[in-house]
Amino acid sequence: MEETPREKYTEKEKVSVFNNEFLPHINSMYNFGYRLTLDEDDAKDLVQDTYLKAYRFIESFQKGTNAKAWLFRILKNSFINDYRKKSKEPNKVDYQEVESYYNSDDVDRQITTDLRVESLQDMIGDEISNALNSLDVDFRTVIILCDLEGFKYDEMAKILDIPIGTVRSRLHRARNLLKDKLSVYAKKMGYKNP
Amino acid sequence: MSLLDNPFTSPNGKKITCLEMLQAILDGDATEEQQQYFRKHMDECMPCYRSHELDMQIKQLIKSKCCGDHVPPDLVEKIKSQVNSIS
Numbered sequence: 142m143e144e145t146p147r148e149k150y151t152e153k154e155k156v157s158v159f160n161n162e163f164l165p166h167i168n169s170m171y172n173f174g175y176r177l178t179l180d181e182d183d184a185k186d187l188v189q190d191t192y193l194k195a196y197r198f199i200e201s202f203q204k205g206t207n208a209k210a211w212l213f214r215i216l217k218n219s220f221i222n223d224y225r226k227k228s229k230e231p232n233k234v235d236y237q238e239v240e241s242y243y244n245s246d247d248v249d250r251q252i253t254t255d256l257r258v259e260s261l262q263d264m265i266g267d268e269i270s271n272a273l274n275s276l277d278v279d280f281r282t283v284i285i286l287c288d289l290e291g292f293k294y295d296e297m298a299k300i301l302d303i304p305i306g307t308v309r310s311r312l313h314r315a316r317n318l319l320k321d322k323l324s325v326y327a328k329k330m331g332y333k334n335p
Numbered sequence: 336m337s338l339l340d341n342p343f344t345s346p347n348g349k350k351i352t353c354l355e356m357l358q359a360i361l362d363g364d365a366t367e368e369q370q371q372y373f374r375k376h377m378d379e380c381m382p383c384y385r386s387h388e389l390d391m392q393i394k395q396l397i398k399s400k401c402c403g404d405h406v407p408p409d410l411v412e413k414i415k416s417q418v419n420s421i422s
Contacts, residue, residue, distance in 0.1 A: 152422060155422065156418075156422065159418060164411065164414075164415075167406055167410070167411055167414075168406055171406040171407075171410070172401075172402060176401070181407070185407055185410055188410065188414075189410065189413060189414055189417070192414045192418070193414070193417055193418065193421070196418050196421070196422070197421070256389060257389070258388055258389055258392055261389070261392050261393065261396060262392075264396070269396045269397060269400040269401065270400055270401050273397060273401055284397065285401075287362055287363065288394050288397045288398055289397065289398060289401060289402055291363060293363065293364065294362065294364055309358065309362070312358070312362055313358055316361070316390065316393075319393065320389075320393065323393065
């Protein structure tokens with residue numbers, strides 16, 4: 142949470158900012174919460190906690206700045222600090238997969254393998270959604286922020302507390318991992334390697 | 336615009352790769368001028384054309400299939416009543 146500078150709000154202004162600048166992002170916030178937790182009840186709790194925190198710390202919100210990015214940052218921090226800690230199931234990371242990517246020359250390849258546009262056209266929503274959900278949460282997050290929500294590098298860097306260069310490389314790796322997952326689905330659907 | 340005047344070229348003159356151009360386009364980080372340059376570039380670079388087509392389709396599919404999880408109808412009211420109780 143950013144401490145300075147702080148804004149002065151009257152009670153009436155607080156409610157107005159909350160209703161007019163924060164609540165309109167509820168759909169994106171719920172979607173983000175759901176894609177992080179992959180559970181409807183957890184997403185609901187996470188979004189509720191985020192909005193309460195946003196109200197409590199409303200003086201840290203500078204008028205005229207990007208409310209959506211600020212809310213996303215709070216939600217992401219709540220997810221890391223609260224949800225991940227109390228979650229019964231520890232955060233599952235496929236370290237082997239992640240490590241192999243970080244250490245592989247494949248990281249910088251341009252064209253991914255055998256995935257073709259034609260095979261994507263036959264995929265229904267579930268395959269796409271499952272492929273996204275199966276990515277490690279850090280990779281999933283950058284795809285959501287960039288492709289679903291349209292955040293720019295500098296905004297993602299602030300939301301995630303990482304340098305812009307890391308945002309860029311993480312997105313690149315996330316896209317390659319996603320293509321690999323989709324490629325597996327395509328093979329299952331009977332598309333053969335060219 | 337000539338392909339020689341590459342708007343992706345960094346101020347220190349470092350030449351940018353196809354992969355870097357493609358990533359800037361995909362990530363929404365390219366300027367209008369850069370996008371225009373890349374569209375022309377694709378006419379001459381089949382690997383870029385194919386990668387762009389595939390990547391943009393994935394991006395669009397993600398957007399159309401992974402959005403719109405329905406917000407529980409009572410969530411906004413719950414949040415509002417909790418906020419009222421602490422304000």
